Amino acid sequence: MDNIEKNLLMQVADMDGVPEGAYNIRSNGKLAGRQSTANIEITSKEDKPGIDIRIKPGTKHESMHIPVVMTESGMNDLVYNDFYVGDDADVLIIAGCGINNCGHQTSQHDGIHTFWVGKNARVKYVEKHYGEGDGDGARVLNPETVIHLEENSYMEMVSVQIKGVDSTIRNTVGDLADGATLIISEKIMTHEDQVAETNFTVDMNGVDCHADVVSRSVARGNSKQIFNSSINGNNRCTGHSECDAIIMDNAHVVARPALEANDIEASLIHEAAIGKIAGEQIIKLETLGLTEQEAEEQIISGFLK
Amino acid sequence: MLELKNISLAVTEDSGQEKELLKDINLSIGDCFTVITGPNGGGKSTLARVIAGIYKPTAGRIFFDGVDITDMSITDRAKMGISFAFQQPVRFKGLTVMDLIKLAAGKDTSLAQACAYLSEVGLCAKDYLNREVNDSLSGGELKRLEIAMNIARGTKLSIFDEPEAGIDLWSFNNLIRVFEQMHEKINGAILIISHQERILSIADRIVVISEGSVSREGSREEILPSLLNTSDRACQTLMKNIV
Numbered sequence: 001m002d003n004i005e006k007n008l009l010m011q012v013a014d015m016d017g018v019p020e021g022a023y024n025i026r027s028n029g030k031l032a033g034r035q036s037t038a039n040i041e042i043t044s045k046e047d048k049p050g051i052d053i054r055i056k057p058g059t060k061h062e063s064m065h066i067p068v069v070m071t072e073s074g075m076n077d078l079v080y081n082d083f084y085v086g087d088d089a090d091v092l093i094i095a096g097c098g099i100n101n102c103g104h105q106t107s108q109h110d111g112i113h114t115f116w117v118g119k120n121a122r123v124k125y126v127e128k129h130y131g132e133g134d135g136d137g138a139r140v141l142n143p144e145t146v147i148h149l150e151e152n153s154y155m156e157m158v159s160v161q162i163k164g165v166d167s168t169i170r171n172t173v174g175d176l177a178d179g180a181t182l183i184i185s186e187k188i189m190t191h192e193d194q195v196a197e198t199n200f201t202v203d204m205n206g207v208d209c210h211a212d213v214v215s216r217s218v219a220r221g222n223s224k225q226i227f228n229s230s231i232n233g234n235n236r237c238t239g240h241s242e243c244d245a246i247i248m249d250n251a252h253v254v255a256r257p258a259l260e261a262n263d264i265e266a267s268l269i270h271e272a273a274i275g276k277i278a279g280e281q282i283i284k285l286e287t288l289g290l291t292e293q294e295a296e297e298q299i300i301s302g303f304l305k
Numbered sequence: 306m307l308e309l310k311n312i313s314l315a316v317t318e319d320s321g322q323e324k325e326l327l328k329d330i331n332l333s334i335g336d337c338f339t340v341i342t343g344p345n346g347g348g349k350s351t352l353a354r355v356i357a358g359i360y361k362p363t364a365g366r367i368f369f370d371g372v373d374i375t376d377m378s379i380t381d382r383a384k385m386g387i388s389f390a391f392q393q394p395v396r397f398k399g400l401t402v403m404d405l406i407k408l409a410a411g412k413d414t415s416l417a418q419a420c421a422y423l424s425e426v427g428l429c430a431k432d433y434l435n436r437e438v439n440d441s442l443s444g445g446e447l448k449r450l451e452i453a454m455n456i457a458r459g460t461k462l463s464i465f466d467e468p469e470a471g472i473d474l475w476s477f478n479n480l481i482r483v484f485e486q487m488h489e490k491i492n493g494a495i496l497i498i499s500h501q502e503r504i505l506s507i508a509d510r511i512v513v514i515s516e517g518s519v520s521r522e523g524s525r526e527e528i529l530p531s532l533l534n535t536s537d538r539a540c541q542t543l544m545k546n547i548v
Contacts (some may be wrong), residue, residue, distance in 0.1 A: 006442065070466040247533075283359055284395045287388065288408045288454065297410065300401035 004100050005069045008093040011065040011130040012096030021095075022064035024051055029077045035260065040064055040091075049217075050080035050112075051091075057118065066096045071193040073103025078110045087118035087150075090179045096128035099139040099165075113145040116148065116179075125157045131164025138166040145172040149180035151206065156183040161196065162304065163189065169197045176237075178206035183235030186215040190223035192250070200229040204266070205238040218300050219251035220223065230258045233266025241294045242271040246303060306463060307334040307356065308495050309324075312353060312365035326351045327362070328517040333499040334496060338488050341498045342532070348517040349391060349498045353466050354497070357389040358382045363541075369462070372407035380464060386493075390454065394447040396439050410457035420455045426450070426480050427437035444471040452483065461493035469501045481507060505529055506512060 005027055009015040018033070019077065022040035025033040026031055029049075036042050039059040043052050053064065070077060090201050101107040117123055130138035136205075141161075161168060182202060190196050202211045211231060219225045231239040242256045259268040277299050285295035314327040317438040323395045327348050341349050354360045355366065358379040366375045374382055383389075397405070420430035422473060428514040438450065448471045455463045465484075467475055481503055488495055497504055505511060513521040521528055 278395070280391075280395045280398060282520075283379060284391065285408065287357055287359075287383050287455060288458070289383040290408065291380050298400070298404075299397065302397060302401075302404060305399050 002071075004071050008069040008071070008098030008130065008132075009067055010243040011132075012098040012128045013065050013094050015065060015067065019063075019065045021062050022053075024053075024064075024066045025071075026066075026068040026077075026079065028072045028075060031203055032069075035296075037062065045080060045082075047185060048080050049078060050082070052244045053081065053083045054086045055083070055089050057088055057231075059086065059089040059170045061090060063092040066093065068097040068109055068300045070098070070107050070109055071100045071102075073101050073107055073133075076106075076108045079112070081111065081113045082253055083113065083123075083189045084123045084135055085115065085117045085123055085153075086196040088120045089118065090122045091124075093123060093125045095125065096130070097141055098144075098259070099133070099141070101137045101139050102135040103130070104135055106140055108129030108142070110136075110144070112144045113146070113172045115148065115155065115228045117147070117149050118153055120148045120152045121213045122152075122154045122255065123156070125155065127157070127159045129159075129161040129165050129168065131166065133164075133293060139164060141165050142168045143171075145170075147172070147174035148184060149176045149178040149182060149209075151177045152179040153177075154183075157185070159184070159186045163187050163191075165194065165196070167195045169199070170257060171199045173203075174211070175203045175245065176206055176209035180209045180210060181204055182209075182211045184211075184213045186213075186217075187219040188189065188215070188225065189300070189304060190217075190219050190221075190225055192221040192223060194221075195225075196222040196223070197226040198228065198242070201232070201247070202230070202239065203232045203234060207236050208235045209235070211237075211239045211241075215243045216245070216303055217253070218246045218248065218304060220248045220252050220254050224252045224253075226254045226256075228256045228258075229270075230260065231267050231268055231270070232260040232262065234262045236263060236265030238266070239266070239268045240270070244271075244303075245274045246300065247276055283305055306336055306370060307496075308355075308368040309352075309367060309462050310368070312352070312355060312362045312367065315363045316353060322388055322539070326517055327355065330514075330517075330519055332364070332512060332519060332522070334510075336492065336494050338495045338507065339497070339510045339512060340508040341496065341514055341538055342505060345519070347515045349514050350466050351378060351461040351517075352514060353389065353496070353498055354466050356462075356464060357387060359389075368522045372416070375389050379500045383460075388455045388458045388460045388463045390451045390463075390465045392466035392470060392498075394444075394470060396442070398494070400435065400438050401434065402428075402436050402438060404456055405454060406434075406449065409454040409528065410459075410503040414457070419457075422453045423450075425456055426453045427476050428453070431471070445473060448472055452480070456483070456487060459491050461491070463487065463491065463493070463495050464500075465497045467498055467500070469499060469504065472500060477501075477503070502533065505532065
């Protein structure tokens with residue numbers, strides 16, 4: 001693995017060398033390293049590209065890394081990763097994709113991740129997307145995440161895309177059984193002519209299930225962002241979604257939140273705000289000795305923290 | 306330390322008419338505790354903002370430690386040693402109390418130091434350091450954080466715009482103590498805009514600003530009795546009329 005790939009791994013998975021626990025590293029469409037553990041088994045799919053990850057019931061406090069890096073310009077990589085999380089397990093899964101495109105052709109990675117989270121299991125899933133490279137070829141990432149939560153299970157998904165991805169369509173769908181909880185936190189920053197579209201659909205089917213979808217984004221330059229969320233309460237449940245965007249320069253931001261209650265006991269809330277950085281915020285930080293540019297950077301980095 | 310020479314500020318209103326918010330203000334503020342008071346809308350906050358560099362005067366010059374700072378930015382004035390606590394503190398989604406204290410006091414601020422600044426304004430640091438400075442903080446909590454940031458900066462000139470607004474009685478008693486201690490510690494000037502008699506009563510000097518001009522200026526002993534008499538008389542007149 002060369003230094004460019006190592007840097008991408010650091011950016012998307014905070015990996016500095018071989019991680020602890022289970023891992024599967026995919027580089028330019030090929031397997032670059034894999035390790036299963038006694039409780040987490042990773043196997044290649046036979047019918048299509050991708051892997052199956054089987055986490056034994058009761059597995060506690062284990063982590064796994066499944067990063068993807070791409071450095072070949074013009075590559076189009078599609079991968080299916082299925083996660084079977086056993087009942088009562090408690091695991092951390094770190095995914096992410098980094099593209100370095102130094103060429104003229106588009107490099108694209110579409111990762112389709114499906115989670116079956118067993119009863120009472122807890123999963124924290126962190127997914128970072130990052131692009132770099134001097135070439136004028138586009139860096140495209142279209143992740144799709146499908147989440148099935150069984151009774152009383154809990155999943156927290158943290159999705160971050162801060163830099164270098166020219167085009168992305170991010171689809172996330174989830175369905176929740178009785179007592180299940182889904183927490184989604186998304187952070188996006190787009191620059192120049194980048195385009196980012198996010199679509200969340202959550203079906204709260206079980207009694208007393210709960211979903212919380214929070215998106216914070218910063219749109220700069222001529223970039224475009226579209227946020228669609230659909231929170232459907234089909235039983236006695238609570239749902240909350242929040243979309244908060246800072247718009248700068250000539251950017252364009254669309255937020256289309258939708259709530260659908262199909263049960264009288266469904267309690268759903270949505271909050272949405274789009275606006276520029278408040279002048280008073282900049283002034284306050286200037287009175288602490290920051291320049292206007294430093295103040296802006298501080299406000300944005302805090303907002304996306 | 307701070308000298309204002311012939312400071313005026315005029316703005317053009319929506320109707321097209323020009324309005325003078327500050328009219329030919331001359332003030333000299335030394336290393337002491339000065340309180341600016343006067344009726345609402347008289348120009349007190351505008352003057353504080355002119356000193357901090359947020360508004361540019363349309364005439365006159367400002368000198369800080371002998372240096373003409375009239376054309377200097379807010380940032381440069383802050384770096385020279387001017388702190389300004391807002392009347393209405395700003396909220397920041399994502400930035401924590403610790404982030405702001407560090408920005409005020411410097412990156413190397415230890416946890417213990419940050420805790421000490423917060424304790425001075427009656428905030429229990431353990432509960433607050435990691436809190437986001439967003440809607441979850443009350444107006445009073447924000448106000449105290451604003452004051453803590455000025456304490457943390459410890460600059461030669463600290464300006465507070467109506468620090469008592471939104472502060473409850475318990476905090477108010479502590480606020481007075483904070484100003485007294487700060488005055489001893491920083492060996493510089495404290496400039497407070499206030500209507501509060503308790504704050505006026507600890508001032509070295511009092512400046513009364515009304516209709517954009519300095520209407521009176523002098524030591525506490527010279528100014529405070531007349532202010533209190535005026536308000537007493539006004540109150541008695543009002544009561545007579547009501548009764």
